Amino acid sequence: MSWVEVGLLEDIPRLGSRVVRLADGDVAVFRTRDDQVFALRDACPHKGGPLSQGIVHGHRVTCPLHNWVIELETGEATGPDTGCTGRYAVRVEAGRVWLCLDARRAEARTVAQDVRVVSA
Amino acid sequence: MNTSVNNKPRLVLIGNGMAGVRTLEELLKVAPDKYHITVFGAEPYGNYNRILLSPVLSSEKTLDEIMLNDEQWYVDNGIRLFKGKKVIRVDRKGRRVIAEDGTEAGYDRLILATGSDPFVIPVPGHELDGVVTFRDIHDVNAMLEASRSRKHAVVIGGGLLGLEAANGLLAQGMEVTVVHLMDCLMERQLDGAAAALLQQSLAQKGLRFLMAHQTEAILGEDRVRAVRFKDGTEIDADLVVMAVGIRPNAALAREMGLYCERGVLVNDTLQTYDPSIYAVGECVQHRGQTYGLVAPLWEQAKVCANHLAEYGIARYEGSLTSTKLKVTGIDLFSAGDFTGDESCDELVFKDAARGVYKKLVLKDGRIRGAVLYGDTLDGPWYFQLMRDGTPVDDMRQGLLFGQAHVGDSGHGSEAARVASLPDSAEICGCNGVCKGTILQAIGEKKLFTLEDVRAHTKASASCGSCTGLVESLLATAVGGDYSQAPAKKPLCGCTEHSHDEVREAITAMGLKTIPAAMQALEWKNPDGCHVCRPALNFYLLCAWPGEYVDDGRSRFINERVHANIQKDGTYSVVPRIWGGVTTPAELRAIAEVAEKFAVPTVKITGGQRIDLLGVKKEDLPAMWGDLNRAGFVSGHAYGKSLRTVKTCVGSEWCRFGTQDSTAMGIRLEQMSWGSWTPHKFKMAVSGCPRNCAEATIKDFGVVAVDSGWELHVGGNGGVKLRGTDFLCKVETPEEVEEYCGAYMQLYREEARYLERTAPWIERVGLSHVKQRIVDDAEGRRALHARFLASQQEAQVDPWAERAQGKEAHEFIPIQPVALREVHS
Numbered sequence: 001m002s003w004v005e006v007g008l009l010e011d012i013p014r015l016g017s018r019v020v021r022l023a024d025g026d027v028a029v030f031r032t033r034d035d036q037v038f039a040l041r042d043a044c045p046h047k048g049g050p051l052s053q054g055i056v057h058g059h060r061v062t063c064p065l066h067n068w069v070i071e072l073e074t075g076e077a078t079g080p081d082t083g084c085t086g087r088y089a090v091r092v093e094a095g096r097v098w099l100c101l102d103a104r105r106a107e108a109r110t111v112a113q114d115v116r117v118v119s120a
Numbered sequence: 121m122n123t124s125v126n127n128k129p130r131l132v133l134i135g136n137g138m139a140g141v142r143t144l145e146e147l148l149k150v151a152p153d154k155y156h157i158t159v160f161g162a163e164p165y166g167n168y169n170r171i172l173l174s175p176v177l178s179s180e181k182t183l184d185e186i187m188l189n190d191e192q193w194y195v196d197n198g199i200r201l202f203k204g205k206k207v208i209r210v211d212r213k214g215r216r217v218i219a220e221d222g223t224e225a226g227y228d229r230l231i232l233a234t235g236s237d238p239f240v241i242p243v244p245g246h247e248l249d250g251v252v253t254f255r256d257i258h259d260v261n262a263m264l265e266a267s268r269s270r271k272h273a274v275v276i277g278g279g280l281l282g283l284e285a286a287n288g289l290l291a292q293g294m295e296v297t298v299v300h301l302m303d304c305l306m307e308r309q310l311d312g313a314a315a316a317l318l319q320q321s322l323a324q325k326g327l328r329f330l331m332a333h334q335t336e337a338i339l340g341e342d343r344v345r346a347v348r349f350k351d352g353t354e355i356d357a358d359l360v361v362m363a364v365g366i367r368p369n370a371a372l373a374r375e376m377g378l379y380c381e382r383g384v385l386v387n388d389t390l391q392t393y394d395p396s397i398y399a400v401g402e403c404v405q406h407r408g409q410t411y412g413l414v415a416p417l418w419e420q421a422k423v424c425a426n427h428l429a430e431y432g433i434a435r436y437e438g439s440l441t442s443t444k445l446k447v448t449g450i451d452l453f454s455a456g457d458f459t460g461d462e463s464c465d466e467l468v469f470k471d472a473a474r475g476v477y478k479k480l481v482l483k484d485g486r487i488r489g490a491v492l493y494g495d496t497l498d499g500p501w502y503f504q505l506m507r508d509g510t511p512v513d514d515m516r517q518g519l520l521f522g523q524a525h526v527g528d529s530g531h532g533s534e535a536a537r538v539a540s541l542p543d544s545a546e547i548c549g550c551n552g553v554c555k556g557t558i559l560q561a562i563g564e565k566k567l568f569t570l571e572d573v574r575a576h577t578k579a580s581a582s583c584g585s586c587t588g589l590v591e592s593l594l595a596t597a598v599g600g601d602y603s604q605a606p607a608k609k610p611l612c613g614c615t616e617h618s619h620d621e622v623r624e625a626i627t628a629m630g631l632k633t634i635p636a637a638m639q640a641l642e643w644k645n646p647d648g649c650h651v652c653r654p655a656l657n658f659y660l661l662c663a664w665p666g667e668y669v670d671d672g673r674s675r676f677i678n679e680r681v682h683a684n685i686q687k688d689g690t691y692s693v694v695p696r697i698w699g700g701v702t703t704p705a706e707l708r709a710i711a712e713v714a715e716k717f718a719v720p721t722v723k724i725t726g727g728q729r730i731d732l733l734g735v736k737k738e739d740l741p742a743m744w745g746d747l748n749r750a751g752f753v754s755g756h757a758y759g760k761s762l763r764t765v766k767t768c769v770g771s772e773w774c775r776f777g778t779q780d781s782t783a784m785g786i787r788l789e790q791m792s793w794g795s796w797t798p799h800k801f802k803m804a805v806s807g808c809p810r811n812c813a814e815a816t817i818k819d820f821g822v823v824a825v826d827s828g829w830e831l832h833v834g835g836n837g838g839v840k841l842r843g844t845d846f847l848c849k850v851e852t853p854e855e856v857e858e859y860c861g862a863y864m865q866l867y868r869e870e871a872r873y874l875e876r877t878a879p880w881i882e883r884v885g886l887s888h889v890k891q892r893i894v895d896d897a898e899g900r901r902a903l904h905a906r907f908l909a910s911q912q913e914a915q916v917d918p919w920a921e922r923a924q925g926k927e928a929h930e931f932i933p934i935q936p937v938a939l940r941e942v943h944s
Contacts, residue, residue, distance in 0.1 A: 006934050011929065011934060015673040018933065020933060020936060033647055049689070054650070055653060055674070056647070057648055058647050062650035064676065064677040099936075
């Protein structure tokens with residue numbers, strides 16, 4: 001399981017996001033008003049719109065292309081739209097944001113607590 | 121029984137019909153776990169759509185198709201349902217409800233939704249076998265039963281209900297005679313001319329009519345045999361349907377000692393004289409009115425639920441209603457006062473050969489009532505104008521021809537007859553949604569409102585030009601008056617307040633930030649949503665120029681990064697080219713930028729600019745830096761803002777030109793660039809009435825004439841083609857600037873967010889705009905001054921700022937610090 005440090009929490013604007021470029025596609029890292037951080041594949045399940053460019057509200061983001069509203073915690077489109085985008089485990093430690101590179105659907109937090117971080 | 125269940129207060133609903141259950145649905149939406157809920161229903165069914173009993177009678181629908189909430193729904197929502205149990209007593213002191221069979225339930229809050237009873241004329245014989253009313257499934261079954269073995273049906277009552285019953289029985293193969301006391305059908309909804317057309321069509325279908333006949337007695341021994349009238353004549357009858365009207369069922373309320381007149385009296389929060397008891401629906405009398413249609417009851421349900429949830433912010437202020445006859449093949453719409461008096465004007469259109477009749481009654485320049493027969497597509501539009509009290513004097517000339525008489529894009533002339541279109545007909549041209557798909561979704565997913573249909577099918581969810589069509593499909597599918605939007609439309613799901621109320625509060629209460637506005641106006645979601653945040657941001661920006669700090673996080677991506685997002689996530693860049701006039705040096709600079717950044721597509725836009733498409737986001741600041749150095753600023757092709765001023769070459773070159781239109785266009789663009797507006801704002805200046813710059817389909821158009829400049833406003837060349845209205849004529853370029861600035865400021869201050877100038881002007885009326893801009897010279901100068909003041913802040917090139925590093929995080933992806941391997 002690979003974790004990368006993607007920078008400081010304060011690099012991500014509140015109610016905003018940043019993009020992390022990976023070899024197999026972009027990941028959108030969101031920061032909500034309550035300073036929680038979420039990461040999703042940067043592609044809307046509808047037409048692949050870049051979710052990182054959307055308006056963040058609550059724990060949701062609205063896709064900039066056709067206004068689908070996606071749940072940040074699950075990657076699921078909110079009803080009546082259906083679809084799901086991949087999500088990534090993410091955590092914040094001492095103001096630094098870590099991203100788990102294996103896209104998953106399992107509960108992020110429990111996994112994150114079990115892992116030990118080792119410098120490469 | 122005086123204890124709550126699981127610490128939840130107990131809510132009891134008496135009446136398992138549309139109004140009561142709708143109230144529960146609204147309540148569950150906002151406060152799902154607040155109450156322990158019990159429902160008593162006298163009928164042995166779940167909740168069904170009573171409006172659609174007529175199609176059941178005519179075999180166009182089945183009972184299953186009109187069920188709204190099956191028993192599983194009650195189970196799923198943890199609601200205790202006592203069906204087939206009629207409540208006979210309520211002990212208000214002990215707060216207990218007691219049913220006929222002795223079933224009891226205690227309550228903390230009670231909702232009365234006992235509906236209405238059909239009115240039975242007490243003539244001799246009215247209790248004979250074979251005499252029925254038309255009110256519930258039981259009645260429909262009795263009629264269907266009779267139609268199988270009997271021949272002659274007599275329907276007493278030529279109103280909405282009677283005609284629907286008659287039509288249903290005719291479809292079942294009976295010979296049907298409609299008896300009506302008056303000499304006009306549906307006299308409460310129709311004028312004489314429309315009633316005559318209706319009677320003619322129904323007679324062609326096979327109905328017989330006895331007009332101006334008063335029933336004296338129903339004859340027969342055990343079973344009905346004939347009907348006798350006051351004039352002594354008799355007709356044979358095996359089945360008599362009494363459909364002369366309904367009256368509120370307030371018997372239980374009276375028995376409980378609640379104050380009643382015609383119905384149970386309620387206040388604006390739907391509370392009866394006992395504040396723990398609410399009442400909704402047809403049993404209610406509110407501000408002197410009782411209602412027998414669905415739309416009002418929907419509005420009541422919403423308000424009642426809001427109070428039961430203890431939000432306490434909604435008020436019911438009465439409803440205007442409209443009616444539609446549910447008889448296949450007959451299009452009829454009626455709303456408001458359609459007779460009028462001496463102080464009213466009538467607009468009438470009649471084409472008997474096509475079977476079309478339209479009448480509008482106007483008073484003080486506003487619609488008071490409407491009767492449409494044969495072509496009812498514009499019914500919802502007239503009704504909206506009527507409810508909003510929109511001034512219509514300025515559109516009087518074309519009013520009767522309907523909203524689309526100048527042509528909407530996306531669906532051709534077929535629009536007029538949506539009911540007769542095949543299921544495969546495309547209704548929504550943006551999202552490719554067919555009629556069949558929409559009807560199927562309405563049926564299967566139990567959709568009732570335009571918003572529901574938009575959410576589930578995407579029809580009318582993009583440009584909105586097919587809204588009228590979708591509304592009329594909805595009306596045909598679920599019954600007359602569902603589709604009406606509430607009189608007051610909330611800004612979005614986060615608030616109960618309308619656009620206008622929010623704007624007013626911002627200035628009146630001195631709200632200066634988005635969080636302050638949300639808090640003061642009791643927003644339901646602390647962050648709002650993608651609909652309200654950009655609107656609030658604009659309203660605050662407009663109300664407090666120079667003071668309000670623009671919130672980038674509340675702007676749509678295009679306005680946040682000052683470029684247009686494309687379908688693949690790249691952006692387009694449009695440099696400002698003043699008045700569309702450029703130079704070889706500028707074009708060379710654009711060409712160099714395009715090559716340097718490998719721009720895949722370079723295109724000339726409709727507004728005389730050059731569009732560089734397919735630019736990667738990271739490249740934007742550098743590209744803007746290069747463009748800035750060549751003298752370009754942002755073209756704002758991405759914003760709800762001034763877009764472009766299109767011009768023709770005018771008197772400088774054109775042999776027909778009367779004024780220097782290019783110079784005028786450049787002056788206007790330099791004055792107004794950078795301004796934020798409720799929606800995009802386009803201008804054009806033409807040098808002569810040949811109007812090569814197409815100024816008469818712009819938000820603000822200027823057409824030069826020999827003696828000066830004509831000013832035109834409110835045009836639109838997009839979704840809905842609309843030619844401008846002529847505002848006035850002025851003499852000098854300075855006046856053109858002053859009128860333009862004042863007009864833009866009026867639009868900024870009065871229009872709702874995302875409302876273009878065309879619908880804004882139609883809503884407030886051209887006269888209003890003329891009064892503020894043309895007649896009131898002092899007001900005009902003040903508006904213009906406010907516009908210029910707001911421009912001081914606005915005319916800072918956003919590209920230059922970002923080229924120099926502002927908001928860099930928007931454009932640069934995060935570089936992961938290092939890849940670290942972890943083994944768990």
